Amino acid sequence: MADAAVRTAEPDDVAEIARIHRDTWRTAYRDLVPGEVLADLDVARTAPAWAEAVEGGQVLVATEGRWLVGFCVAGAAPADDVARADGSLPPDAATTALVNVLVEPRWGRRGHGGRLLAAAAARLREAGATRGVAWVPEADRASTGFYAKAEWTPDGTVRTLDALGRPLREIRVSGGLTLLLSS
Structure with missing residues (x-):
């Protein structure tokens, strides 16, 4: 394998991040999300939101050689993403981070x-976070398996999104931020 690395995203990465977002969703979620939703993912429309996230320092990118191959968005979790099923907030809500790896x-x-x-976990710990959460389509075995390897497990909270009238059920996985890479 060529040199692999993780670094903070830069403004010049925005178009490639938006393309990876679009192409990965179109591949990974083609059986979970209606084709119209996936076809509507447009790099030009999503790039401004990615530019804002990059500018805010919330995005890391993975590279292999000269290629940008993935990204992670990580930052403080909004209350809606941390709340229990009954709407109440857990005691660690203020130190919980929302993470999305693609x-x-x-x-x-x-x-x-x-x-x-x-890398995201290390940055989040330095910023005072104690726990991370991520939302994953329940049927996405690759993502649930990935988080399980990091000992992030479903915490019992689910949400259902409306994808053009087709429900998409997501589970919330949660775990610690003391992660070590193994060979």
Whole structure:
């Protein structure tokens, strides 16, 4: 494998982050999300939101050689993403982070996701976070398996999103931020 690394995203990365987002969703979620939703993912429309996240320092990117192959968005979790099923907030709500790791499938199974999650966890710990959460489509076995390897497990909270009239059930996984890379 060529040199693999994780670094903070830069403004020049925005277009590639938006492309990876679009292409990965179109590949990974083609059986979970209606084709119209996936076809509507447009790099030009999502790039401004990615630019804002990059500017805010919330995005890390994984590289292999000269290629950008994945990214992780991580920051303080909004109350809605941390709340229990009954709407109440757990005692650690203020120190819980929301994390989203996405690696383009053709670059999968090469350790990029683990490097991204470990780097994000280290940054989040330095910022005072004590726990991380991520939302994953319940039927997405690759993502649930990935988080399980990091000992992030479903915490019993689910949500159902409306994807053009087709329900998409997501589970929330949660885990610690003391992650070590293993070979």
